[in-house]
Amino acid sequence: MSIDTLKKRADIPEQEKWKIEDLFSDETEWEKAYEALQNEIPDVRVYKGRLQESADVLLACLQTHERLQEKLIPIMTYARLQMATDGTDPNNQYRQGKASALYSEYQQAVSFITSEIIALSEETISAYFRESPELHNYDTPIQAILREKPYAFSQESEEILAALGEVHDAPFKIYQQSKSSDLSFPPFKDDLDVEYPLSFALYEDKYEFSAKTSVRRNAYEKFIEGLSRYQDTYASTYATEVRKQVLTSRLRGYDSVTDMLLHNQRVSRDTYERQIDTIYEQLAPHMQRYAKLKQRILGLNEMTFADLKAPMDPDYEPEISYGEGAETILNALEIMGSEYVSIMEKGLYEGWVDRANNIGKQTGAFCSSPYGAHPYILITWTNMMRGTFVLAHELGHAGHFYLANQHQRAGSVRPSTYMIEAPSTMNEMLLARHLLNKSEDPQMKRWVILSLLGTYYHNFVTHLLEGAFQREVYRVAEEGEPLTSKRLNELKYNVLAGFWGDAVELDDGAALTWMRQPHYYMGLYPYTYSAGLTASTAVSGKIIQEGQPAIERWLSMLKAGGTLDPIELLKKGGVDMTTSEPISQAVSYVGSLIDELEKSF
Structure with a gap:
């Protein structure tokens, strides 16, 4: 005897998916935006080597950087979100690779900004702010850059590192890719010989919380069996990430x-x-x-x-349905006032949440809040009431960044x-x-x-x-x-x-x-x-x-x-x-x- 197996992404009802089309209507639109940004990236390079000229040049450079950043964010978000919903889809993998390459190209193009601002003296920075009041719009990112001054490499070295950004991110990508598409688990049986399919999401979102001891322990046994086959690969991947960080800290002069x-x-x-x-x-x-x-x-x-x-x-x-869970959360947050509750309502009912459970979907839950668009929440809804706490948690992230995005510029949104x-x-x-x-x-x-x-x-x-x-x-x-x-x-x-x-x-x-x-x-x-x-x-x-x-x-x-x-x-x-x-x-x-x-x- 067996319980239902996981569905393919294409078989999931639309109401259980987020509205990815709110970012781009379709793949063609994403490709157009991708190509347009690729063509615009050289716009920022015209300021390279010139930030010491005047406040107006620095302002124009930062404005161009901000414009490109605001176009890059939805492109990267679209690719990441599609990958999160189905890491087994070759199209999603290919798109993610393209987006990463574009991000690396962008980072390389703008890397001079940090180096050249760091090279400016305190007197010059102060004079620039006096000469151009508009520069105060970029005070947060400028101050963040100046904090890096004691640990910065030369401009040439920073550009080389930026060019290698995709390589530096490889350990995390390898981990995520392996976890979503390579790592698999054998099914398990309970004490009544009922067979259950097993995945990362099913174990961490359901079986680990099962009231039945044989389900918990047998699922755990097979889950560990699946993990153990990859422990050397994952250790090597993680060790590479740690080694990269250790070497970087030493080269930059941190203790x-x-x-x-x-x-x-x-x-x-x-x-x-x-x-x-x-x-x-x-x-x-x-x-x-x-x-x-x-x-x-x-x-x-x-x-x-x-x-x-x-x-x-x-x-x-x-047990609780998604609709009942949504209403419970709204009632609980009513104390926060109408402004905050209206954001929560949008999130729950206007396509911000992907609650499906399908093959290849990323485990756990997260909230992505692209600047200039609404947030996106990934969760696997299993009709258990504890899911209301997970959903409320991610809505907290959504509300935070929805408000921050409305009140701050792109470079000043994200806190520590x-x-x-x-x-x-x-x-x-x-x-x-x-x-x-x-x-x-x-x-x-x-x-x-x-x-x-x-x-x-x-x-x-x-x-x-x-x-x-x-x-x-x-x-x-x-x-x-x-x-x-x-x-x-x-x-x-x-x-x-x-x-x-x-x-x-x-x-x-x-x-x-x-x-x-x-x-x-x-x-x-x-x-x-x-x-x-x-x-x-x-x-x-x-x-x-x-x-x-x-x-x-x-x-x-x-x-x-x-x-x-x-x-x-x-x-x-x-x-x-x-x-x-x-x-x-x-x-x-x-x-x-x-x-x-x-x-x-």
Whole structure:
């Protein structure tokens, strides 16, 4: 006996797909835009070697750069989104390759801008701003460039690096391509001999959360079997990425690769270390208690790594349609006011969301927010109510960048990744509070607490432990030790073991968890999930207590885009992240949720 197999992309109903045609009506239009931009790229090269001439020349160069950037963004986004929906489609692969080549050509063409601005003296920059007030429109990108001055190569060297951009991005592309089209998993059977198909999306979005122990554990066994076949290839790919970063940091004169990556985030080393250490040390006892509670409630002989996401109330797993989930989210976010809710309505009902489950679709969820167009959200909707939290999370990203795109220029939209997860997790916090307040059913309240714990698990456990592992990877790499699959497995296992203690039985497959996330190719991204949730935990409470003043502070932060450093942005939004206090308070809140959970059983 077998359950339904995955559909091909062509067989998915249109209402389950995003409106990619809002970017380009068809392939022909994309090709026209591609060719047009290729022909326009030389427009910026006429300013090469001239930025020292006058403020007017610099202004004209930046305006041209901005115009090209605004045309490049939809071209790149279209290719990426098509690839995300079906990585097995040769047309999508070819288009992605073309887009990457165009991006590399563009980066090479504009690379002189950074070098020449860096070469300008402080006196010249100040004079330029006095002579041309319009230059203040580009203050954010100019200041970002000037921050790189101590670590910049010569103009010629920067141009060579820009020309090799596609090559430098190869490790991430190889990982993504392999994950979407090469990596496959054998089907598995449960204890009743029912056969299930297995994919990355099905495991991470469904089977890992199954109430049935045989489904969870047997799916995990076959999932690990599939991962293990590729561990050497993935280790080599990841090691190449890490080696590239280590060498780059040394060549540019940073004290370490970590300092280089934090420089890009505009975050201090103390802030980074404090975020990881505080949660790793203070949250571990709470989560060990949570794991032991789950083992007792589920009647398991042992708590295995495959059981960590098992539902604690297996007889109560609410199902919900997409339409019902959308309405629930809108009701929860009503507190944020009409401006914000109208954005959420657009996102839910006007083709921003791709919720299909088809062969070749990228796993997990993300939000892409191209400048000049509406955001696009990728998710796999499985009619499980926890999907409302995932969707609310991605809508938080969409709302953030929709507002930032409206209020900032293209070069000033994106803030540091340090705070990028704050707006998304804010939506989750408000959704949870709404569900807790409106329900009188003790079982439903318990489910919401469990869902909240799921959010904290995702950000304070999954991604925080990724961050702790990543910190160890860079330490080992800086010492010159080879990053083989064996060594990566050891590092991941040790991080997991140190956190879970004797509460969870870890097998060798748990060590392969490092293969599952693309975040390691995105700099020091994993730990920032916990920073964002720390901030949203603090401010969501203020929104409930203070109302409109707290809401206005938060919305003003969203609209500010990337015009401030992340710590200053979060202060603008209502939370001070310069001490461990908000981190410890968030960890204590998690402990209180576990306290409530213990009382409910």
